[in-house]
Amino acid sequence: MARALVGQLLVHDAPGGLTVGRIVEAEAYRGPEDRAAHSYGGRRTARTEAMFGPPGRAYVFFVYGMHWHFNVVVDAPGRPHAVLVRAVEPVRGRELMATRRGIDPDRVELTNGPGKLCEAFGIAREHYGADLCTSSLFLAAGPGATKIEKSPRIGIDYAGAWAERPWRFFETGNRYVSKRPRAKVGRR
DNA sequence: TGAATGATTTACT
């Protein structure tokens, strides 16, 4: 599912305006066995509840005291699997995104990261558990991606062997794919 | 009730 979502569209038809982005980077989180997932070990709390519900809903959470992250729940109720959308390429509403982000509309920093895209699209707490088929925030079929690459997931080094799984998918060469922490990437 | 921490971003050296 993470791979399939790359190339599809994320749409938010918000009161303040329309924003559309083509997903260019996504990661799979496969609880309860995946140690990197919030639902690891079957941990079902108020925070992770959405992951245990029906697919096609939003799992939105807050991290580092300032950033929201957006996931799509992708498996049947009771199977807490989700896909984290890490980056999108702006398709519509670039000006609105720039206003929300407080930066120039031409910068890739508009949406090249999980926290950035949420700010650009105005995604936050109120979207927790939202049905992505019937709400103002939804997914739509997109043009696909030219070429998709995979790599280990970002920022989950604590997950032991699970951290090595190649469950991050992104469009090869796309400027909006998030930058990786240098230390992890082989430089030469 | 309190302490630790994170699926990050940004600014500064």
Next chain:
DNA sequence: GTAAATCATTCAA
């Protein structure tokens, strides 16, 4: 390259 910002959630006491 390093560090600060900043708080909901989780877990232990």
